[in-house]
Amino acid sequence: YILGFDAKYVDDALQSAGIPKSARYLDKIIQVRLNVPKASVTDIRAMVNVDLERFPSATESVFQGHSERLSEIYHGALRFLLETPRDVKRVSNRLLFIEPSMRREVAFCDMLGLETIAIKAPAVYGHIRNRPQAYTGNQPDEIILMKSDEKVVSDYAQERRDALDTVDSELRPAVARLLKLLFPLVEPKGFEDTATSSYETSGRVASANR
Numbered sequence: 001y002i003l004g005f006d007a008k009y010v011d012d013a014l015q016s017a018g019i020p021k022s023a024r025y026l027d028k029i030i031q032v033r034l035n036v037p038k039a040s041v042t043d044i045r046a047m048v049n050v051d052l053e054r055f056p057s058a059t060e061s062v063f064q065g066h067s068e069r070l071s072e073i074y075h076g077a078l079r080f081l082l083e084t085p086r087d088v089k090r091v092s093n094r095l096l097f098i099e100p101s102m103r104r105e106v107a108f109c110d111m112l113g114l115e116t117i118a119i120k121a122p123a124v125y126g127h128i129r130n131r132p133q134a135y136t137g138n139q140p141d142e143i144i145l146m147k148s149d150e151k152v153v154s155d156y157a158q159e160r161r162d163a164l165d166t167v168d169s170e171l172r173p174a175v176a177r178l179l180k181l182l183f184p185l186v187e188p189k190g191f192e193d194t195a196t197s198s199y200e201t202s203g204r205v206a207s208a209n210r
Contacts, residue, residue: 107203
């Protein structure tokens with residue numbers, strides 16, 4: 001048999017159960033131990049590249065500038081969030097379900113970023129789903145548009161901070177950067193970030209119509 005486990009976690013659990021000399025107890029069960037090294041950043045990137053080949057919209061996107069944006073999102077945020085092979089597989093498995101139906105509606109790089117948030121920051125993902133206006137501004141089904149998109153997004157700043165605070169402190173900066181890349185209105189720096197008219201044609205999830 002082959003067993004995979006976190007030695008420290010199991011050791012602590014055995015001690016909590018009142019088993020003395022827990023390390024020796026494990027040695028009675030497991031004769032040969034091999035430590036599996038942590039995947040390097042290069043290894044994770046290679047895994048991501050292999051998985052991207054499974055998705056037509058990742059390599060043959062109908063949206064202009066997709067390759068450059070994919071690189072920006074990966075190097076700016078995803079490489080800090082996809083820490084293990086399991087992370088890569090979990091995100092990839094989610095994409096297997098949504099990518100086929102969305103490949104001509106949403107740019108793959110944005111799908112990848114959003115599904116990474118779903119895995120690594122579920123409370124933030126839930127807030128995006130429940131309060132899309134907190135990230136994109138006015139929604140198409142609103143009858144009277146009394147506020148600018150920037151003002152609508154600004155009004156939800158505290159809710160976004162509350163959701164972000166649920167994220168592990170080590171991952172929080174990367175999640176914040178990813179949100180800024182996906183939804184520029186959460187922290188606009190200039191005209192390019194507030195020019196929402198281009199979001200629709202470029203397949204951005206920041207488009208209110210999505």
